[in-house]
Amino acid sequence: MAGFCGRSPGLVDAPLLPHPGVTLVVEFGSGLLVVDDAAGRQQRGSLVAGLASGAVRMRGERIECVEARLSPLVARTVLGVPPVELDRGVLSLDDVWGAEAARIRERLNNAPSWEDRFALTEALLARRGETGPRTDPEVAAVWHRIVAGHGLVRIEDLAAETGWTRRRLWGRFRSQIGVPPKRAARLVRFNRAAQRLAAGLSATRVAAECGYADQSHLHREVLAFTTLTPTMLAGNPGAVANGVAWAGRTVGETA
Template identity: 60%
Template sequence: MAGFRDRNAGPVDMRVIPHPAVTLVLELGDGPLIVDTATGRQQLTSLAAGLLHGALHVRGENVECVEVRLSPLVAYAVLGTSPADLEHVVVSLEDLWGRSAPRIREELIEARSWQDRFALTDALLARRGETGPSVDPQVAWCWDRIVGSRGRVRVEGLAAEVDWSRKRLWSRFRAQVGLPPKRAAKLVRFDHAVHRLAAGEGAAGIAAESGYADQSHLHRDVLEFTGVTPATAAREPGLAVDDIA
């Protein structure tokens, strides 16, 4: 969870790098966020972004917001909808939570400090998580295996490990996580690699240690997920927000 307040003159223009989490943003400033995706442009005061295939551009003026990144396993309960419905999609939280979304926004605006805002947000997520749907234990286990291996697990063997058919696992995993296992593993591997790039490590070493065939393979993955080169992606400020609930 992170709080952001723009103190600069002029608009904010940020590229949002894909990561293996569902992102919630509650805008508390004067104006809406303008979100550009492959499907068009939206103006939103709060949003939920699913597991993305490519980067988003978010713009706004006098931006002040709370951002939360949710594990897909948690998002399934908190959002009250399947993450598959949010695959590469950005929607308003009002579409998901109805009248409670603007009420939550007002409470956050009135909070006296960022600590109070974070506490309110934590309480909200906990309440919704207690009453929302839960993922299958087999799906949760497979997701944890993918994340724990940093995307390098052989996804073809996951079904046998949970004693499910491949068809059943792929169907349930996509419905409850938002991506099929192979795509999820690719996203997790990319996320690990791009954070190492941001930390200043060399691309050749990252490629060799992260399961890429070579440095060109890493370059293609970064370009596919972000639309920019590894050197440019490594400078994105959004990579500093790492906590996933």
């Protein structure tokens, strides 16, 4: 989770780049969060972004919000909607959760500290995760194989490991995770590369360590996912929500 606090004058302008997970952003307070998605559509307020949402930009003045990234294995249970429905881009949290979205915003606004806000968010997600549909064990096994292999797996071999046909795996995986296995593998590999770029490693080294054919291949993948070059991505601390990427930020807190 990460907390954005924009009470000081000026705009908060942060990228929400493709990530191998489902992103939930709950805004609260008096500011207004504006979201521009990869297709050029614009919406306001809290949001849910799936694995296939593309590059998204959050901006606003004096905004406050909590961002949580969910494993796609639990996102369907927590959100109450199949991840495949998120392939249209970014959805309004009000459309997904209804009145509960307004209630959590009010509780976050009244919380006395960021620690309390993170605890409230975690408790809400845990409660919602207790009920609802579960991911098929075969789909979960394939997802874990992709993550463990940093995206460098032979997708053609995964169906054989589950005992399913390729067509059945592709259909069930996409409906429950939100993207086909090959797209999921590309996202996992891209995310690993983005973290290393944010940590200051050279594009040449990142390309070699993350399994890209060469630096040009890495450049094309980063550009396709983000519309940024590897150099631009490395210089943007909001590109990856982790301890490395967020270190030294003057606006925002993380947990």
